[in-house]
Structure formats: structure tokens, C-alpha cells
Amino acid sequence: MSSVPTATYGAPDVSEPIVFEPGQQIHTTNGRTTQISDIVLKAGGEDRDKPTEAKDTALGQLRAQLTTVQDKVNEFLTERMKKEKEDKTDVERRILDDGVDEDDSD
Amino acid sequence: MTVDLDQYAKPGKGYYLALGLEGSANKLGVGIIKHHLGQLSSTNRAEVLSNVRDTYITPPGEGFLPRDTARHHRNWVVRIIKKALVEGNVRGTDLDCICFTQGPGMGAPLQSVVIAARTLSQLWNLPLVGVNHCIGHIEMGREITGAHNPVVLYVSGGNTQVIAYSDQRYRIFGETLDIAIGNCLDRFARTLMIPNEPAPGYNIEQMAKKGKHLVSLPYTVKGMDLSMSGILANIDQIAKDLFGKAKQVKNKQLIDEETGEPITSEDLCFSLQEVLFSMLVEITERALAHVNSNQVLIVGGVGSNERLQEMMKLMIQDRKNGQIYATDERFCIDNGIMIAHAGLLSYRTGQTNDLWNTVCTQRFRTDEVFIKWRDD
Numbered sequence: 001m002s003s004v005p006t007a008t009y010g011a012p013d014v015s016e017p018i019v020f021e022p023g024q025q026i027h028t029t030n031g032r033t034t035q036i037s038d039i040v041l042k043a044g045g046e047d048r049d050k051p052t053e054a055k056d057t058a059l060g061q062l063r064a065q066l067t068t069v070q071d072k073v074n075e076f077l078t079e080r081m082k083k084e085k086e087d088k089t090d091v092e093r094r095i096l097d098d099g100v101d102e103d104d105s106d
Numbered sequence: 107m108t109v110d111l112d113q114y115a116k117p118g119k120g121y122y123l124a125l126g127l128e129g130s131a132n133k134l135g136v137g138i139i140k141h142h143l144g145q146l147s148s149t150n151r152a153e154v155l156s157n158v159r160d161t162y163i164t165p166p167g168e169g170f171l172p173r174d175t176a177r178h179h180r181n182w183v184v185r186i187i188k189k190a191l192v193e194g195n196v197r198g199t200d201l202d203c204i205c206f207t208q209g210p211g212m213g214a215p216l217q218s219v220v221i222a223a224r225t226l227s228q229l230w231n232l233p234l235v236g237v238n239h240c241i242g243h244i245e246m247g248r249e250i251t252g253a254h255n256p257v258v259l260y261v262s263g264g265n266t267q268v269i270a271y272s273d274q275r276y277r278i279f280g281e282t283l284d285i286a287i288g289n290c291l292d293r294f295a296r297t298l299m300i301p302n303e304p305a306p307g308y309n310i311e312q313m314a315k316k317g318k319h320l321v322s323l324p325y326t327v328k329g330m331d332l333s334m335s336g337i338l339a340n341i342d343q344i345a346k347d348l349f350g351k352a353k354q355v356k357n358k359q360l361i362d363e364e365t366g367e368p369i370t371s372e373d374l375c376f377s378l379q380e381v382l383f384s385m386l387v388e389i390t391e392r393a394l395a396h397v398n399s400n401q402v403l404i405v406g407g408v409g410s411n412e413r414l415q416e417m418m419k420l421m422i423q424d425r426k427n428g429q430i431y432a433t434d435e436r437f438c439i440d441n442g443i444m445i446a447h448a449g450l451l452s453y454r455t456g457q458t459n460d461l462w463n464t465v466c467t468q469r470f471r472t473d474e475v476f477i478k479w480r481d482d
Contacts, residue, residue, distance in 0.1 A: 037174050045165040049178040052185070 126446025129219030130211025137443030205449025208236030209470030263288030280330030317376025
């Protein structure tokens with residue numbers, strides 16, 4: 001029996017813990033969120049540091065599934081940080097500018 | 107009296123083996139070292155079983171970003187560890203401890219490598235030893251060169267320090283007040299779009315050999331310390347004026363006053379090296395006078411620069427019985443073996459890190475470490 005990796009996220013403002021599972025799709029070690037930075041590629045660099053492909057063994061599958069879970073966690077956290085920043089900016093604007101955007105006022 | 111280094115030896119085993127993992131900047135290094143029982147001496151030297159390194163290289167004009175450097179280390183660390191074990195002909199379970207760089211360095215790369223160290227420690231049930239990167243350089247330099255109690259000039263991409271040992275601490279006599287010397291050279295290499303392979307500093311050194319004219323640059327020694335950011339800003343501006351590609355700017359021409367020949371990028375590399383290295387030699391000489399020593403040991407990546415070694419030699423030759431010690435790129439440039447060596451010295455005096463205490467830190471000064479293995 002092979003074990004399936006999961007990740008659980010909890011925070012004071014999250015009522016139910018959020019569980020991330022790899023799911024049924026095809027898993028690879030080539031994660032969406034763990035690629036080389038665009039800035040390096042744009043400067044003419046090439047990616048010589050790709051992870052090795054997953055072997056068809058229990059450990060290999062675990063590596064690939066873990067990469068999928070990591071992608072899901074990364075995307076969730078990025079979204080959450082983005083939202084938190086937007087909320088904070090809204091609050092600041094409300095308090096400091098009384099909701100009036102100075103650029104638009106005249 | 108000397109420190110007993112064999113209190114923690116395994117019964118029936120005549121030697122120690124340690125694996126060291128280094129990844130505080132753009133080099134990922136794994137090394138395996140062997141110490142035989144007893145004090146290290148000229149007849150009982152540490153043995154390097156393997157010392158494997160892989161460097162994260164960026165395109166010309168670009169530095170290495172923490173995120174991509176950490177990714178390089180994560181994706182190579184297993185392959186490099188396997189290679190080091192095969193080269194050293196060592197099985198994981200033969201080891202006595204796993205040593206890792208705990209700081210100083212870049213956060214993300216350090217974090218990536220310590221995860222590998224923790225994993226190996228749990229996999230093979232071995233103690234972990236956190237090592238200060240600078241102490242790794244100093245101890246490996248001493249071991250390789252046989253320098254007993256030198257003043258140490260530690261010059262690299264992230265550090266510039268003049269260090270002397272006293273009372274179980276490596277004490278900092280002088281240091282940079284802003285950027286490190288290697289950082290200054292690397293950033294100038296970026297301005298000139300010099301390739302980062304094999305190393306930007308190496309390429310500057312080669313260009314400097316062809317330079318003939320000394321361009322006037324600020325000389326900024328502040329007591330025992332030095333400052334290099336102003337020199338970089340100054341030479342960057344000269345380079346932009348001479349070779350900048352901005353369309354609206356007509357490039358100036360700078361002429362050498364004595365010969366009337368135009369200043370080239372090689373001349374700038376030469377001038378930058380001459381000024382920076384003179385500053386280093388000055389503070390090192392003053393430290394020698396302070397501690398009444400006549401030995402200098404140069405460690406760190408910039409220490410492999412032959413012009414720096416030559417200038418230091420000129421200074422040391424004027425001192426009575428003056429001796430200079432330096433190592434080649436295998437041990438100067440960041441590597442895993444120095445972490446294994448310094449970590450093993452810690453281990454032999456009973457200093458190990460519990461799992462909770464293996465958090466890496468970007469700021470970790472050389473003089474924070476208690477040198478339990480020396481009592482001279």
C-alpha cells in the first residue's frame with residue numbers, strides 16, 4: 001500500500017482546517033509553482049536545475065504527488081496573501097483618506 | 107594542556123567520519139572528512155574523502171536571486187550527496203555526524219540545505235552539527251596550510267573580515283562597513299556584462315592582468331574597517347560614461363595622463379583590484395602589528411585571487427619571519443568539506459544541535475562561536 005501525502009492548513013480566521021490532497025490527475029516533479037524565475041530566462045539564461053523525473057516506484061510517486069500538493073498549497077497561500085494585502089489597503093484608504101481617492105478628487 | 111578531542115569517540119573505532127553540507131550562497135557543496143583519533147597535527151592530518159560542488163550560474167549582468175539559488179540547491183542536493191558518498195566510498199551509516207551551515211548567508215538557500223541535513227540525520231539516526239560558515243573557512247584553511255595561529259583575512263562574496271584568535275574566540279579586528287569585497291567585484295562584473303562562469307571575480311582577475319593604467323579611485327580605509335560601496339559607485343559611473351549603451355549619451359573618452367592612451371575596461375578591472383587589495387593589505391598589516399603575529403592566512407573565494415596573494419606576500423616579506431598561507435579554489439571557494447571539518451571538531455568536543463535548534467540564521471558573527479577545540 002502506498003501512502004498519499006496531504007497538507008493541512010489552519011489559522012485563527014479559518015473555521016475548518018483546509019486539507020490539500022494530490023487528487024487523481026497525473027503527477028510530475030515538474031511543479032507549476034517551482035519553476036525558474038522569468039527574469040533569469042529573459043536575461044538569456046537556461047534552466048539547468050530541473051528536478052529529475054519521478055521514477056515509477058512508491059518513492060517516485062510520492063515525490064510527484066508531493067509536488068502537486070506543494071503547488072496547491074503555494075497557490076492557496078499566494079491568493080490568501082494577495083487578498084490580505086487588498087483588504088489592508090482598503091482599510092487604510094478608508095481610515096486615512098475617508099474613502100476619497102485624492103488622485104480622482106480634482 | 108590540550109583539549110581532549112576523543113571523549114566522544116565510539117568504542118572500538120579508530121577514526122571519525124563527518125559529512126558536511128554547504129549552501130549559504132550560490133555554491134552547493136557536499137564533503138566527507140575523516141579524522142583519526144588524537145590531536146590533529148602534521149603527522150595526523152584530516153583526510154578529505156570527497157569534496158563535490160555545484161555552482162548556480164546566472165546569465166551575464168545578473169546576480170543570483172535567493173529563490174532560484176534555493177531551487178538549484180533543492181534540485182541538486184540529493185544527486186550531489188550521492189556523488190560525494192560514492193567518491194568517498196562511504197555509506198551513510200558509517201558516518202558519525204551530519205554537519206550543515208547554520209549561517210551566515212542567504213536565507214532561502216540555507217533553509218533548503220538544512221532540510222536535506224535534517225532528513226539525513228533522521229534517516230541514518232545521526233547527530234546534527236550546525237556550523238558557522240566563517241569558522242568553516244578558518245579551520246579548513248588552518249588544516250590545509252598548517253598555519254598554527256595566523257591572522258586570518260576572510261574575503262568572499264558576502265564577507266570581508268580580518269580575524270585573530272584569542273581566548274577561544276576568533277575575534278574580528280576589522281571588517282567592511284557596507285558591502286563585501288566579492289560583492290563589489292561581482293557587481294562591477296555585472297556592470298561590464300562579464301560572464302558569471304566560472305566566477306565573475308575570476309574573469310575580472312583575468313581582465314585585470316591585461317590592464318596597464320591605474321585610474322584614480324577613492325581609497326576608503328576607516329581605522330581597522332573599510333568601505334567599498336562608494337568605490338563601486340565611482341567606478342560604475344566611470345564605466346557607464348565610457349562604455350554605456352544609452353542612446354542619448356555620447357560616450358566620453360578617458361585618457362591616461364602619462365601615456366596618452368585611452369582607458370579600457372581591462373584598466374578599470376586592474377585599478378579596482380589594486381585599490382581594493384591595497385586597502386585589505388593595509389588593515390591586515392595593522393592587525394599583524396596589534397597581535398604581534400607574522401603569519402597571514404587568506405581564506406574565502408576572493409582569497410583564490412593570485413594578485414591579492416602576491417600583494418599580501420610583498421607586505422609579509424618585509425616582516426621578520428613573515429609567512430603567508432593560502433589555499434586553492436577547492437578549499438577557498440565555498441565547499442562542503444570545510445563544514446564537515448569544522449563540524450567534526452565541534453562534534454569531538456561534544457557540541458551537537460538538537461533538531462529544534464537547527465534553525466538557520468542569516469546573521470551569525472564569527473565571534474559568536476565558542477572555539478571549544480582550542481585552548482592555546
